Amino acid sequence: MNSERITDIWGDRTPHTAGSTWPVRVDQFLADGMTEGDVQKWVRSACLLCSNGCGLEIAVTDGRIVGVRGRAEDRVNHGRLGPKGLYGWQGEQHERLTAPLIRAGGRLVETDWDTAMSRVVERSRELLDTRGPLSHGFFTSGQLFTEEYYTLAMIGKGGIGTPHMDGNTRWCTATAAAAFGETFGCDGQPGSYTDIDHCDTIFLYGHNVAETQTVLWARMLDRLDAADPPRLVCVDPRRTKVAARATLHLPIRNGTNLALMNALVHELIARGFVDTDYVQAHTIDFDRLEELTRDATPRWAAEICGVPAADISAAAEIFGAGDRVVSTCSMGFYQSHQATAAACQVNNLHLLRGMLGRPGAGVLQMNGQPSAQNNREVGCGPALPGFRNWENPEHVRELADLWNVDPIVIPHWAPPTDGMTMFRYAEQGSIGFLWISGTNPMVSMPDTARIRRILEGEQCFVVVSDGYTTETTELADVVLPAALWGEKTGTATNVDRTVHLFDQAVEPPGLARSDLAIWLDYAHRLGLTDQDGAPLPAWRSPEEAFEEWKRCTVGRPVDYTGLTYELLRERGGIQWPCGEQAPDGTERLYTDAVFPTTFDACETFGHDLATGAGVTETEFRAAGANGRAILRTAAYESAYEVPDEDYPLRLTTGRTVYHWHTRTKTKRAPQLQQAAPAMWVELSEPDAARLDIAEGDIVRVTSRRGSIEAPARISHVRKGVVFAPWHYGGDTAANTLTVSAWDPVSKQPEFKVAAVSVERVRAGDGPAPAPVTTASAPVHDTPVRR
Numbered sequence: 001m002n003s004e005r006i007t008d009i010w011g012d013r014t015p016h017t018a019g020s021t022w023p024v025r026v027d028q029f030l031a032d033g034m035t036e037g038d039v040q041k042w043v044r045s046a047c048l049l050c051s052n053g054c055g056l057e058i059a060v061t062d063g064r065i066v067g068v069r070g071r072a073e074d075r076v077n078h079g080r081l082g083p084k085g086l087y088g089w090q091g092e093q094h095e096r097l098t099a100p101l102i103r104a105g106g107r108l109v110e111t112d113w114d115t116a117m118s119r120v121v122e123r124s125r126e127l128l129d130t131r132g133p134l135s136h137g138f139f140t141s142g143q144l145f146t147e148e149y150y151t152l153a154m155i156g157k158g159g160i161g162t163p164h165m166d167g168n169t170r171w172c173t174a175t176a177a178a179a180f181g182e183t184f185g186c187d188g189q190p191g192s193y194t195d196i197d198h199c200d201t202i203f204l205y206g207h208n209v210a211e212t213q214t215v216l217w218a219r220m221l222d223r224l225d226a227a228d229p230p231r232l233v234c235v236d237p238r239r240t241k242v243a244a245r246a247t248l249h250l251p252i253r254n255g256t257n258l259a260l261m262n263a264l265v266h267e268l269i270a271r272g273f274v275d276t277d278y279v280q281a282h283t284i285d286f287d288r289l290e291e292l293t294r295d296a297t298p299r300w301a302a303e304i305c306g307v308p309a310a311d312i313s314a315a316a317e318i319f320g321a322g323d324r325v326v327s328t329c330s331m332g333f334y335q336s337h338q339a340t341a342a343a344c345q346v347n348n349l350h351l352l353r354g355m356l357g358r359p360g361a362g363v364l365q366m367n368g369q370p371s372a373q374n375n376r377e378v379g380c381g382p383a384l385p386g387f388r389n390w391e392n393p394e395h396v397r398e399l400a401d402l403w404n405v406d407p408i409v410i411p412h413w414a415p416p417t418d419g420m421t422m423f424r425y426a427e428q429g430s431i432g433f434l435w436i437s438g439t440n441p442m443v444s445m446p447d448t449a450r451i452r453r454i455l456e457g458e459q460c461f462v463v464v465s466d467g468y469t470t471e472t473t474e475l476a477d478v479v480l481p482a483a484l485w486g487e488k489t490g491t492a493t494n495v496d497r498t499v500h501l502f503d504q505a506v507e508p509p510g511l512a513r514s515d516l517a518i519w520l521d522y523a524h525r526l527g528l529t530d531q532d533g534a535p536l537p538a539w540r541s542p543e544e545a546f547e548e549w550k551r552c553t554v555g556r557p558v559d560y561t562g563l564t565y566e567l568l569r570e571r572g573g574i575q576w577p578c579g580e581q582a583p584d585g586t587e588r589l590y591t592d593a594v595f596p597t598t599f600d601a602c603e604t605f606g607h608d609l610a611t612g613a614g615v616t617e618t619e620f621r622a623a624g625a626n627g628r629a630i631l632r633t634a635a636y637e638s639a640y641e642v643p644d645e646d647y648p649l650r651l652t653t654g655r656t657v658y659h660w661h662t663r664t665k666t667k668r669a670p671q672l673q674q675a676a677p678a679m680w681v682e683l684s685e686p687d688a689a690r691l692d693i694a695e696g697d698i699v700r701v702t703s704r705r706g707s708i709e710a711p712a713r714i715s716h717v718r719k720g721v722v723f724a725p726w727h728y729g730g731d732t733a734a735n736t737l738t739v740s741a742w743d744p745v746s747k748q749p750e751f752k753v754a755a756v757s758v759e760r761v762r763a764g765d766g767p768a769p770a771p772v773t774t775a776s777a778p779v780h781d782t783p784v785r786r
């Protein structure tokens with residue numbers, strides 16, 4: 001079995017110096033026994049196994065996918081693919097759902113589409129007639145196509161009229177979206193991946209890029225291995241591969257990000273690193289920022305974060321001395337309390353130094369999922385379509401005109417409902433119809449026992465669309481078999497606004513259908529229409545949906561009007577905004593330092609970052625940002641749950657390079673599954689010694705919500721911290737331990753901080769089944785047995 005990219009995760013180096021083009025390196029993997037000569041056609045697509053969005057081609061023979069190769073011309077990856085990109089597609093060929101299932105006598109049984117959809121529509125119609133639109137919730141994903149989300153957004157917000165629409169993007173990128181809204185007035189990534197090619201400094205905040213966007217890390221490694229390596233600062237409680245390469249590693253206690261960030265801002269101001277002209281011309285609220293961070297000295301933060309004050313000063317010095325700094329911010333920041341405030345401070349550091357909108361100077365507030373960005377753009381989550389502001393009557397009217405519906409149908413009397421609140425409503429039964437698509441909350445949501453009770457209960461009818469049976473489909477009333485990547489056509493947009501077209505390569509198995517086809521069928525059966533009685537939505541194909549979506553972006557920052565399927569086929573990835581003003585797409589936003597903070601342009605009026613209270617229209621107008629960025633933050637507070645006598649350790653959770661989330665695909669790809677076959681938990685060497693735990697021993701980790709048992713890996717995690725991968729479901733699901741608490745602004749759950757206790761249960765039968773090639777590497781090269 002070919003498995004080269006399992007041990008050699010990032011592949012050969014192709015070093016390059018600042019300003020030069022990242023060299024091409026084409027990665028390819030064909031199924032065992034296949035050669036290029038056996039491939040009948042190559043179909044243009046991109047990888048859908050993380051937010052990087054690497055361009056690739058799918059090899060097809062006899063109607064089956066037989067391999068992939070990176071596209072040398074693609075701006076994102078210049079030909080490279082990582083382990084999931086190369087091997088992950090194999091998982092789609094096994095154990096798929098091939099027919100709809102309905103619950104009969106307590107069991108799920110196979111049926112045909114007509115029976116399954118009739119059951120869905122009957123329940124939906126009955127609830128709409130008796131209880132109205134608020135009885136409906138749609139909980140979706142960051143892994144479908146733009147065309148699919150836009151279709152659902154129109155059904156939910158233009159047809160049915162429910163504000164209860166959100167997705168796993170709330171667990172993932174809600175804070176990125178919120179931080180953009182708070183600082184710049186609107187969502188949209190300022191930076192570009194090419195900034196890596198130009199920068200002299202990189203800051204990575206709570207981002208294990210080496211494992212979670214392996215090709216982006218390859219791009220960084222190629223700069224680090226050249227003659228003019230950028231300085232690298234890494235903020236992460238674990239000694240990840242990123243930390244190991246860093247000029248400076250700040251292994252802060254999980255849950256203390258904002259203390260560190262406030263100290264960095266304090267230092268920048270105190271030591272005169274501020275670009276005063278830029279700040280005066282292009283930002284507001286500097287005085288408030290200065291006041292809020294006045295006492296946040298490195299000494300103060302050092303105490304809270306558990307790192308030396310001198311290292312915090314050194315980090316500020318590195319940031320201040322940099323001329324072209326790239327910062328990335330990810331789940332270590334987003335899945336915490338005060339997440340939005342901490343992420344905004346990353347934006348603020350760049351604004352204070354005027355470090356935006358030029359090559360090498362950029363912020364990358366990361367997405368995780370391949371199309372999380374699109375879910376945000378089209379209005380399946382916290383915004384109205386096209387980043388429209390639900391509090392701006394003109395925006396609501398534009399949308400109503402576009403859809404030809406009464407504005408009153410479009411929910412705009414309160415903010416769109418966040419995912420955690422949706423599940424609360426489903427728990428209470430006020431949401432009596434919940435449609436879950438492209439996500440597996442039984443493994444991915446906090447406090448698994450509670451999620452089970454909600455989905456199992458009689459108070460809510462649950463529909464799940466997925467490509468496989470999962471922990472979540474098992475609890476559904478109706479399960480719909482979905483076509484997956486390679487089996488349908490659509491577009492997705494990656495972290496740096498690059499739009500890719502994914503052409504269908506093969507037919508879906510059995511009766512499986514695309515989510516687009518499923519939702520159009522639902523709308524049709526429900527009889528949704530516009531004001532003139534025309535079907536809503538009126539389109540049938542992905543390309544028609546894309547053309548309609550383009551109309552929705554006219555005049556908005558997220559301009560797709562210049563893109564066509566034809567152009568995307570011809571050119572590969574193109575960055576939005578792309579329209580009359582920018583027919584070739586746009587590398588960087590805010591090159592003119594004009595931000596969408598006018599009343600007409602903005603997506604949100606913003607929030608108080610400490611409490612989450614909304615800024616009112618009057619307050620927003622009075623503040624008068626008018627095209628200037630807003631320097632918002634909050635004072636540090638400690639996390640919802642911190643260690644105490646009973647639960648003395650700090651739990652954090654995260655990923656390994658070899659698995660994708662709840663593993664529905666990667667556990668069925670042999671190379672990936674073998675590389676990380678089962679659950680483990682990581683402890684520091686001093687904690688393990690104190691608890692008399694050796695490598696591989698079975699330990700019990702307990703929180704106030706529940707407990708799990710798994711083999712211990714003694715790794716380079718910070719003392720006092722326990723790390724658990726959350727990929728594995730069932731009895732060992734890490735989310736058995738996590739807490740139902742969230743950031744007040746983005747409403748993103750605190751997956752990265754909870755209090756736990758750990759005890760030894762018994763000896764294991766060898767070292768823990770954790771990878772040794774990654775952040776999970778054992779402290780001792782050969783794990784020692786007692």
Ligand SMILES: Nc1nc2c(c(=O)[nH]1)N[C@H]1C(S)=C(S)[C@@H](COP(=O)(O)OP(=O)(O)OC[C@H]3O[C@@H](n4cnc5c(=O)[nH]c(N)nc54)[C@H](O)[C@@H]3O)O[C@H]1N2
Pocket residue numbers: 049050051084172205206207208209211212213235236237238240252253254255256257330331332333336367368369652653654655656657658659660661752753775
């Ligand atoms: N291999 C792989 N790649 C993926 C995914 C996958 O499942 N597997 N998922 C994709 C998705 S959807 C996402 S969202 C991204 C996530 O990508 P990342 O954000 O890189 O992934 P995580 O492992 O969740 O967390 C990143 C790091 O945060 C650190 N951390 C934990 N707590 C704290 C804290 O309090 N402060 C700080 N500063 N750091 C902390 C962890 O030690 C971890 O190394 O990855 C994407 N890519």
Ligand SMILES: Nc1nc2c(c(=O)[nH]1)N[C@H]1C(S)=C(S)[C@@H](COP(=O)(O)OP(=O)(O)OC[C@H]3O[C@@H](n4cnc5c(=O)[nH]c(N)nc54)[C@H](O)[C@@H]3O)O[C@H]1N2
Pocket residue numbers: 141142143144168169171172173331335368369437438439440441443444445465466467468470482483484485515653654655660661662663664665726734735738751
């Ligand atoms: N403790 C802890 N929990 C976390 C996190 C963490 O770091 N720690 N991270 C959070 C984050 S960032 C994320 S993104 C979530 C992810 O959590 P989930 O979204 O629950 O994870 P996935 O396994 O990606 O689930 C996607 C599901 O959609 C199915 N699917 C794939 N493609 C399609 C398609 O085209 N159509 C349909 N209908 N289905 C499809 C897959 O088979 C799979 O069952 O987890 C969150 N949970």
Ligand code: SF4
Pocket residue numbers: 047048049050051052053054077080081082083084085086212213214215216
């Ligand atoms: S970096 Fe992400 S998009 Fe690229 S090959 Fe790996 S999983 Fe796929």
Ligand SMILES: [Mo]
Pocket residue numbers: 171172173367368369
């Ligand atoms: Mo995510």
